[in-house]
Amino acid sequence: MSAVLEAIEIWCKYPxxxxxxxxGVSLRIEEGEFVGIVGPNGSGKTTLLRALxxxxxxxxxxxxxxxxxxxxxxxxxxxxxxxxxxxxxxxSFPFTAFEVVLMGRSPYLKRFEWEKERxxxxxxxxxxxxxxxxxxxxxxDELSGGERQRVMxxxxxxxxxxVLLLDEPGSSLDINHQVELYELLLLLNEAEGxxxxxxxxxxxxxxxxxKRIIVMDEGRVRISxxxxxxxxxxxxxxxxDVDLFVHQNPVTGTPEITxxxxxxxxxxxxxxxxxxxxxxxxxEPLIRRLLVEGYEVTAGVLNRGDTDHTAAVSLxxxxxxxxxxxxxxxxSISSCKELIRRADVVIVSRLPFGWGNVANLExxxxxxxxxxxxxxxxxIEGRDYTSDGSAAAIYSxxxxxxxxxxxxxxxxxxxxxxxxxxxxxx
Amino acid sequence: MRxxxxxxxSAKILIISIILILSFFLSIGVGPVWIPPREIVxxxxxxxxxxxxxxxxxxxxxxxxxxxxxxxxxxxxxVVFQGMLRNPLADPYVLGISSGAAVGASIAFLAxxxxxxxxxFAFIGSIATVLLVxxxxxxxxxxxxxxMLLSGIIMNSFLSALMLLFMSISGxxxxxxxxxxxxxxxxxxxxxxxxxxxxxxxxxxxxxxxGRDLNLIxxxxxxAFHLGVDVERAKRFLFASSSLAVGAAVSATGIxxxxxxxxxxMMRIVFGAxxxxxxxxxxxxxxxxxxxxxxASRMVIAPAELxxxxxxxxxxxxxxxxxxxxxxx
Numbered sequence: 001m002s003a004v005l006e007a008i009e010i011w012c013k014y015p016x017x018x019x020x021x022x023x024g025v026s027l028r029i030e031e032g033e034f035v036g037i038v039g040p041n042g043s044g045k046t047t048l049l050r051a052l053x054x055x056x057x058x059x060x061x062x063x064x065x066x067x068x069x070x071x072x073x074x075x076x077x078x079x080x081x082x083x084x085x086x087x088x089x090x091x092s093f094p095f096t097a098f099e100v101v102l103m104g105r106s107p108y109l110k111r112f113e114w115e116k117e118r119x120x121x122x123x124x125x126x127x128x129x130x131x132x133x134x135x136x137x138x139x140x141d142e143l144s145g146g147e148r149q150r151v152m153x154x155x156x157x158x159x160x161x162x163v164l165l166l167d168e169p170g171s172s173l174d175i176n177h178q179v180e181l182y183e184l185l186l187l188l189n190e191a192e193g194x195x196x197x198x199x200x201x202x203x204x205x206x207x208x209x210x211k212r213i214i215v216m217d218e219g220r221v222r223i224s225x226x227x228x229x230x231x232x233x234x235x236x237x238x239x240x241d242v243d244l245f246v247h248q249n250p251v252t253g254t255p256e257i258t259x260x261x262x263x264x265x266x267x268x269x270x271x272x273x274x275x276x277x278x279x280x281x282x283x284e285p286l287i288r289r290l291l292v293e294g295y296e297v298t299a300g301v302l303n304r305g306d307t308d309h310t311a312a313v314s315l316x317x318x319x320x321x322x323x324x325x326x327x328x329x330x331x332s333i334s335s336c337k338e339l340i341r342r343a344d345v346v347i348v349s350r351l352p353f354g355w356g357n358v359a360n361l362e363x364x365x366x367x368x369x370x371x372x373x374x375x376x377x378x379x380i381e382g383r384d385y386t387s388d389g390s391a392a393a394i395y396s397x398x399x400x401x402x403x404x405x406x407x408x409x410x411x412x413x414x415x416x417x418x419x420x421x422x423x424x425x426x
Numbered sequence: 427m428r429x430x431x432x433x434x435x436s437a438k439i440l441i442i443s444i445i446l447i448l449s450f451f452l453s454i455g456v457g458p459v460w461i462p463p464r465e466i467v468x469x470x471x472x473x474x475x476x477x478x479x480x481x482x483x484x485x486x487x488x489x490x491x492x493x494x495x496x497x498x499x500x501x502x503x504x505v506v507f508q509g510m511l512r513n514p515l516a517d518p519y520v521l522g523i524s525s526g527a528a529v530g531a532s533i534a535f536l537a538x539x540x541x542x543x544x545x546x547f548a549f550i551g552s553i554a555t556v557l558l559v560x561x562x563x564x565x566x567x568x569x570x571x572x573x574m575l576l577s578g579i580i581m582n583s584f585l586s587a588l589m590l591l592f593m594s595i596s597g598x599x600x601x602x603x604x605x606x607x608x609x610x611x612x613x614x615x616x617x618x619x620x621x622x623x624x625x626x627x628x629x630x631x632x633x634x635x636x637g638r639d640l641n642l643i644x645x646x647x648x649x650a651f652h653l654g655v656d657v658e659r660a661k662r663f664l665f666a667s668s669s670l671a672v673g674a675a676v677s678a679t680g681i682x683x684x685x686x687x688x689x690x691x692m693m694r695i696v697f698g699a700x701x702x703x704x705x706x707x708x709x710x711x712x713x714x715x716x717x718x719x720x721x722a723s724r725m726v727i728a729p730a731e732l733x734x735x736x737x738x739x740x741x742x743x744x745x746x747x748x749x750x751x752x753x754x755x
Contacts, residue, residue: 015566055648079654086648092512093644093699100645106638107654114702159653 003028003064004163004195005052005082010061012044012051021047022058023219031162034189035197036206039216040240045199046087046167048216052197053165054078065163079107083156087167089148091141097151098136101127104158119158126157129184131177145172153181157188164188166198170205182209204256207231208249215239231255243291245316260291260315271295274416275343275367277360281307282349286377286409287315293413298339301332301360328359340367347412350378353391361394365401374403375412435703438696442710446494449717453490454482456721458729461486489611492619492678493720494713496611497685499626499675501693501712502633502705503668504686509644509701510664511575518672518686521574522581526555527676528607529585529592535603536596544606545618545677552673555581560665569661571647608733609682611720622678629671630709636664637702644701682735684742685712685719691749715741 006029012022022044029035029052037045050056051063054070063070065081083104104126105119115123127133130150135143140151149172156164164185170178186209188194200206206213207227215222215230217239223230233246236257243260274290276283276299283299284307290297300320302309312319320336322328340346346367353361368374376398384391399405406412451463461478469475469482500518507516519525530551534544562577563569593603633640639660642650647657675682689712690704697707719737726732 050648053652055651074654075651075656076654079652082652084648084652086646086652089646089649090512091645092514093509094694095641095645095699099641099698099700103642103645103653106642109638111635111638 002031002067004031004066005029005197006064006067007048007052007058008062008064010051010058010063012047012056012058014047014056020059021219022051024061025051025219025221026061027214027221027224029163029195029197031195032189032193033195033197034186034209034211035195036210036213037197037199037216038201038203038206038213039222043216043239044219045216047219049084049165049167049197049199053082053084076107079159079161081161082163082165083159083161085149085152085156085164085166085169087171089152091148094139094141096137097132097140097143098123098127100140100151101136101155101158104155104160107159122160123154123158126154127151129157130154131180146174146177149173150177150181153184162193163195163197166196168199168201170200170202178205185209203231203236204249204254207256208252208254228255231257258314272344272416273298273342275299275340275346276349277346277351277364278302278308278349279306279351279357279360281311282351283308284311286347286349286412287312287317289409289413291315291317295416298343300336300339301328301357301363303357325356327356333359333363336363337366340372341370343367343372345373345375345416347416348374348376350383352383352385353380354385355387358386358391358394361391361398364403365394365398368398368401368403374398375415376403376405377409377412378407379405435697439703439707439710442707442714446710446714446717449714449721450490450494453493453717453721454486456724457481457486488614488616488619489720490717491623492614493611493717495623495626496675496679496682497713497716498630498709499671500682500686500716501689501708502630503672504712505690505693505701505705505708506633506636506640506664506668507686508690509640510661511571512644512646513575514691515687516575517683518668518675519582519681519683521559521578521669522555522585523552523669523672524676524681525582525585525589527552527673528681529589530554530677531606531680532589532592532603535606536592542615545615545622548677549673552676553669555585556665556669556673568658569665571661574665605733606680607735609680609735609738610731610733611679612731614678618678622674625674626671629667629674632667633664633671634702634705636660636667637700637705640664640701640705641699644699680733680735682716682738684738684746685716688742688745688749689715691746 007025007027009024009026010022011020011024013020025048037048039045047056051058057071065073065078070078101123102115102119105115124133127136130153132147132150132154135147135151140148143151153169169181173181182205185196189196210227212224213227213230214224215235222239223235231246233244237244244257245260246255246257249256271294273296276287276297278299279302287297287299298318299312301322302312302319303322303324303326305324309319309321318339320332320339322332340363346364348364364374380392380395404415406415451466454466455461455463459481461482465475465478466482469479503518507518507520508514527548530547531544534547559574559577559581563574639655642653642655643657643660651657689708693704693707693711697703719741720734723732723734723737
């Protein structure tokens, strides 16, 4: 295999940028590869693409196209080998979509030569491939963002280059056109052997279609490899500074990420530990908010199959679980007490209580006895399904003992924030 | 699919060409003495027509030729500046060429160097201004489009102030120079017509040869590069050739406004945005509009003449207002 595009230790900066944007990036792109570049904003993805396309000359290092220094090649020579689809194109003049696609043929025309019937045929074919043939005679400045994107991709196809560089080609497309676009790129890659390099914000799409993924971080290549080597929690959590987890997409079998909260797990839990007593879906929004705000969250006791149980498991928090539809066993109670002991605060969500789960309310009382801060959301009215009012009795006992009552999740979080100091002292 | 058929374009070009020929004959025919087209053709064929022949060949033909060429130069460079600066409001004077010429002309006028030297001074003034703007817009060897526009605006206001300063200090009668500034096709020396026309025609052809590059540049410079255009070279070439054409036009006739702004817009509505068609179409239509404006300028307050810039502004400004309303939609 031979490298069609190669960056050797390139350093790039913009005239007015304080420091270099690319800091010694090296990479080889082999003929026929399908490469995705991912990374957070400002990590240098677009700059890398510009350097590779011959637009931004590195102040150190070199870029080779077919083994030759790209910055010593004429624009026409480059344009016959690399087609570029930029992030956003702005049009001030009323060219038709067809005229724009036809411009893709200009690297092959002499100065006074006009496009021939063959060129027009290719433009039409390219428009058909991107499902944009019906837009051919429309003015490009009057198309929607997604329609324009498809026209620009058609132009790159009409340019008949062996390399395609795309900067977030899916960003302004709706999901059906997004999938169609990636399928088209895959087809061009597999059937015509085109080398495709694209920046993508959508890691899951990149993971699904690209054969290799390059993760950029702070102007450097963090890691490069097949999706299952690269899409790993420990890599992405640090690069993106988020809490996420990786699982396998059940349909495509490719690794996929789910973002949990806006700060990396190292920081989570710094604010304190909260145990949530919930059920029936009453706890899910609360747990999410707590995770987003950076608390370490545990939950239970929850029956398997309960909405909140499913949510808690998929959010990856520690849960004490009970068999489906079964009353809470003493074994579960003791393991839940363990979690409560570790927690700083216990929050009881607005869940209904019956004989099966009244033990959860008793656990809250236990927490208060252990000197924990307990917050209950909502009154007990209409939630007590124990035939003799036991739940209501324990509830008032709780308030008696100093548990604080709030009406909404929002208020509970407010209280939590205010109480942070107290919690740590306790 | 409405893939604009070639025959349509040719037909439209034919129509505006016929209008141009009619305007040309009208421009020669109209005056204190009406000369019918038949006599004009006979004079062109070398027949001796006595005094009418003199009027045609010595007085009216040079003026019509100048109008023809200046109209072409102004409107085709209007296309270039709008495309290159990616700004539909740009016109041939946006980079300060007109103010530079005006300062040059004022110097010649106030220093009493002689009226026949005004075109040379105006030309020097315009080219010097353009070179300055070019230098100001250069960054790291690249011509930065936004800076070109800003530098042009700055030069325009600076030079206008400078000219007013000259005038106030000298305390001269300004009637003549103000008339020159408003544009005038009459009383231009034959030699000036010949030389400036040569520059303008050269500029026009150079511009036309860059039609496809201009198409691509008007979509964005990086885009153009990705489609194989040597952007810096193309911009420099377009900048130089259109400045030369406009500089020559302004030096010969003064500042004739609105033609270079309005005609490209009109032609875009008729022909679309492809500069390879738009440039010749604007050249043809610009000539007709200028010749017809010149005819009007001679007729409105005959036997006296209005400055032609007054007429083009009177036609152009309302038309432009109409365009703006239309584009708001």
